[in-house]
Amino acid sequence: xxxxxxxxxxxxxxxxxxxxxxxxxxxxxxxxxxxxxxxxxxxxxxxxxxxxxxxxxxxxxxxxxxxxxxxxxxxxxxxxxxxxxxxxxxxxxxxxxxxxxxxxxxxxxxxxxxxxxxxxxxxxxxxxxxxxxxxxxxxxxxxxxxxxxxxxxxxxxxxxxxxxxxxxxxxxxxxxxxxxxxxxxxxxxxxxxxxxxxxxxxxxxxxxxxxxxxxxxxxxxxxxxxxxxxxxxxxxxxxxxxxxxxxxxxxxxxxxxxxxxxxxxxxxxxxxxxxxxxxxxxxxxxxxxxxxxxxxxxxxxxxxxxxxxxxxxxxxxxxxxxxxxxxxxxxxxxxxxxxxxxxxxxxxxxxxxxxxxxxxxxxxxxxxxxxxxxxxxxxxxxxxxxxxxxxxxxxxxxxxxxxxxxxxxxxxxxxxxxxxxxxxxxxxxxxxxxxxxxxxxxxxxxxxxxxxxxxxxxxxxxxxxxxxxxxxxxxxxxxxxxxxxxxxxxxxxxxxxxxxxxxxxxxxxxxxxxxxxxxxxxxxxxxxxxxxxxxxxxxxxxxxxxxxxxxxxxxxxx
Numbered sequence: 001x002x003x004x005x006x007x008x009x010x011x012x013x014x015x016x017x018x019x020x021x022x023x024x025x026x027x028x029x030x031x032x033x034x035x036x037x038x039x040x041x042x043x044x045x046x047x048x049x050x051x052x053x054x055x056x057x058x059x060x061x062x063x064x065x066x067x068x069x070x071x072x073x074x075x076x077x078x079x080x081x082x083x084x085x086x087x088x089x090x091x092x093x094x095x096x097x098x099x100x101x102x103x104x105x106x107x108x109x110x111x112x113x114x115x116x117x118x119x120x121x122x123x124x125x126x127x128x129x130x131x132x133x134x135x136x137x138x139x140x141x142x143x144x145x146x147x148x149x150x151x152x153x154x155x156x157x158x159x160x161x162x163x164x165x166x167x168x169x170x171x172x173x174x175x176x177x178x179x180x181x182x183x184x185x186x187x188x189x190x191x192x193x194x195x196x197x198x199x200x201x202x203x204x205x206x207x208x209x210x211x212x213x214x215x216x217x218x219x220x221x222x223x224x225x226x227x228x229x230x231x232x233x234x235x236x237x238x239x240x241x242x243x244x245x246x247x248x249x250x251x252x253x254x255x256x257x258x259x260x261x262x263x264x265x266x267x268x269x270x271x272x273x274x275x276x277x278x279x280x281x282x283x284x285x286x287x288x289x290x291x292x293x294x295x296x297x298x299x300x301x302x303x304x305x306x307x308x309x310x311x312x313x314x315x316x317x318x319x320x321x322x323x324x325x326x327x328x329x330x331x332x333x334x335x336x337x338x339x340x341x342x343x344x345x346x347x348x349x350x351x352x353x354x355x356x357x358x359x360x361x362x363x364x365x366x367x368x369x370x371x372x373x374x375x376x377x378x379x380x381x382x383x384x385x386x387x388x389x390x391x392x393x394x395x396x397x398x399x400x401x402x403x404x405x406x407x408x409x410x411x412x413x414x415x416x417x418x419x420x421x422x423x424x425x426x427x428x429x430x431x432x433x434x435x436x437x438x439x440x441x442x443x444x445x446x447x448x449x450x451x452x453x454x455x456x457x458x459x460x461x462x463x464x465x466x467x468x469x470x471x472x473x474x475x476x477x478x479x480x481x482x483x484x485x486x487x488x489x490x491x492x493x494x495x496x497x498x499x500x501x502x503x504x505x506x507x508x509x510x511x512x513x514x515x516x517x518x519x520x521x522x523x524x525x526x527x528x529x530x531x532x533x534x535x536x537x538x539x540x541x542x543x544x545x546x547x548x549x550x551x552x553x554x555x556x557x558x
């Protein structure tokens with residue numbers, strides 16, 4: 001048996017805690033990336049704002065940045081937060097952190113200081129890698145948290161200087177103010193001064209965490225979802241074997257990545273379809289429709305991932321006819337319910353169908369529409385082999401007969417069946433049935449005669465806006481922190497353009513005066529990321545609740 005402490009260099013399968021790990025398949029997400037870098041060193045791994053980053057350059061940057069982080073004292077299981085938009089630095093830092101055996105904590109770059117402080121403290125983060133434009137939020141919470149250092153970059157820092165200068169000249173590149181301090185380091189300067197080879201890491205793929213991702217909390221606080229290296233490798237391996245194999249053209253294919261990489265759907269798709277096959281991923285920092293169309297046309301993109309709102313925005317773009325979408329072959333959609341009207345219009349316009357991907361932060365990519373199966377808008381695909389799915393009565397958790405509607409429960413060997421530091425949330429979301437622990441997806445589905453999952457409805461406490469999964473309770477908790485509010489309920493109102501818009505129904509204290517909806521929205525803007533802020537606020541004298549005091553959100557929404 002090989003050295004269990006460092007299986008990265010294993011030359012034959014080995015057993016770890018009774019589970020066989022095949023080194024040819026890779027125990028870490030960066031294993032296959034290194035293999036592709038050896039096989040296609042001069043192939044463009046990323047194209048970012050018109051600049052090519054070859055596999056050789058990207059691998060060198062990963063190694064150097066890992067060495068730089070080690071030089072700062074970052075090592076085994078230390079938490080490093082990625083507070084970045086899509087950019088090469090995100091990819092470099094993600095692999096470098098994991099290469100050291102440290103833990104990636106990816107979060108939205110538009111989170112406020114209020115949200116940032118909570119997650120830094122909850123995950124025990126000591127290092128944040130941020131942009132110049134959100135540096136101020138990090139500096140604001142620095143002395144109030146466990147933070148020890150800040151690494152700052154810009155969206156154009158790794159581009160040729162003339163491009164950065166031109167971007168600033170044309171006012172196309174946002175700028176932020178960065179203070180000089182001993183705890184503040186520059187991303188590029190760390191790369192330049194670091195040795196070419198990082199120190200050897202001792203990583204246990206089944207025990208050591210690879211990431212902690214945050215998702216909405218039912219008690220008003222985001223929940224950390226931990227995953228080890230095999231958690232990530234497990235579902236990505238299934239996607240490659242069961243969905244992409246025979247359809248991806250290794251070393252020559254093109255993928256457009258417009259979805260944010262801090263989301264598990266986008267990160268998994270980038271690695272599975274792009275980097276793990278030696279392909280080129282066109283990486284976009286912000287979801288700009290005209291820019292996306294231009295990149296599809298220019299690079300003859302074949303693989304595309306989006307949310308329903310993005311597909312609708314493309315279809316309704318006034319300049320759509322100026323671009324060729326003929327190269328698009330495999331268009332995947334996730335994050336929200338795909339409207340039949342969008343599904344039909346896309347096929348009529350491009351000649352290609354929209355396939356679907358379904359999953360969650362807690363369990364990864366659960367189901368896909370296979371490329372050799374005719375897709376249907378309400379069918380979210382067939383489960384990947386590693387997952388065991390159960391459709392159950394939400395009250396009794398007893399399995400429902402085939403074809404009937406129930407709540408979807410999911411489990412897999414590689415999933416960690418708990419939230420980070422949230423035992424109460426864990427108890428609500430995970431259930432033991434027989435010898436296994438399942439995650440409650442909160443979606444109501446049926447399984448058709450072909451074994452595919454058909455989406456029916458989701459629970460009322462999750463709101464989907466532009467593909468973002470928003471916890472109603474998180475919005476309510478922020479509203480209820482306002483000194484004049486005694487009760488709040490957030491619900492999603494259907495909107496074909498964006499999925500759902502957020503409406504908050506609020507009860508004020510009896511002596512509150514002069515408080516408007518705009519005042520409460522301003523309060524939320526200071527404490528929530530922009531996509532979580534209610535679009536509408538309605539005032540009422542009371543909110544309907546059950547006999548045990550639980551908000552009847554579905555009744556309110558109806």
